[in-house]
Amino acid sequence: MNITKLEYILHYRAQGLIPIPLHDIHSGVCSCKDGAKCDSGGKHPRVNRQTAIDATEKEWKGWLKWWPHMNVGILTGSDTGVFVVDEDPRHGGDQSLAELIKKNGPLPKTVSASTGGGGKHYLFLIPGGMSISNSASELAPGIDIRGDGGLVVVQPSVTQGAYKWN
Numbered sequence: 109m110n111i112t113k114l115e116y117i118l119h120y121r122a123q124g125l126i127p128i129p130l131h132d133i134h135s136g137v138c139s140c141k142d143g144a145k146c147d148s149g150g151k152h153p154r155v156n157r158q159t160a161i162d163a164t165e166k167e168w169k170g171w172l173k174w175w176p177h178m179n180v181g182i183l184t185g186s187d188t189g190v191f192v193v194d195e196d197p198r199h200g201g202d203q204s205l206a207e208l209i210k211k212n213g214p215l216p217k218t219v220s221a222s223t224g225g226g227g228k229h230y231l232f233l234i235p236g237g238m239s240i241s242n243s244a245s246e247l248a249p250g251i252d253i254r255g256d257g258g259l260v261v262v263q264p265s266v267t268q269g270a271y272k273w274n
C-alpha cells in the first residue's frame with residue numbers, strides 16, 4: 109500500500125507528535141537558498157517551530173501542495189514531550205552505543221528508525237520534570253541527543269537514503 113505524505117503527518121499528529129515541513133535534497137542539492145552549499149541538506153525546517161506547533165490540518169494540506177517533495181521532521185523537547193537518541197555510525201555511534209549498553213544495560217524498549225545516513229534514532233518520552241537539551245557526541249562519540257528546540261527527520265523523508273521506522 110502506498111501511504112501518502114499527508115497520511116504520515118496525520119498519523120504523527122494523532123500520536124501526539126508535532127511534525128514540521130523540512131527542506132528536501134536531490135542529487136546533493138538542498139531546496140533552500142544555499143543549494144549544494146547547504147550543510148544540513150534536506151534536514152532543516154521550512155517554517156518556524158511555533159508555526160508547526162500551531163498548524164492545522166488545512167495548513168498542512170496547503171504546505172503539501174506548495175512543497176510536495178518536502179521532507180518531514182518531528183519536533184523534540186519539552187514543548188513536545190519527546191527526545192531522541194541519535195546514533196551516527198559515521199562518527200562511531202554504533203560502537204559507542206554498544207559500549208554504553210554493556211556498561212549500563214539495554215535501552216528501554218521503544219520505537220526506533222533507520223536514518224538516511226545509515227544511523228538509528230531511538231524515540232523516548234521525556235520523564236516528568238526533566239529537561240533535555242541538544243548535544244552532539246557529548247555523551248559518547250557519534251551519540252547525539254535531540255531535545256529542547258531540536259527535531260529529527262522521519263519517514264517518509266529521504267536524504268542520502270530513506271528514513272524508515274523499524
Ligand SMILES: [Zn+2]
Binds near residue numbers: 141143
Ligand atoms: Zn538547505
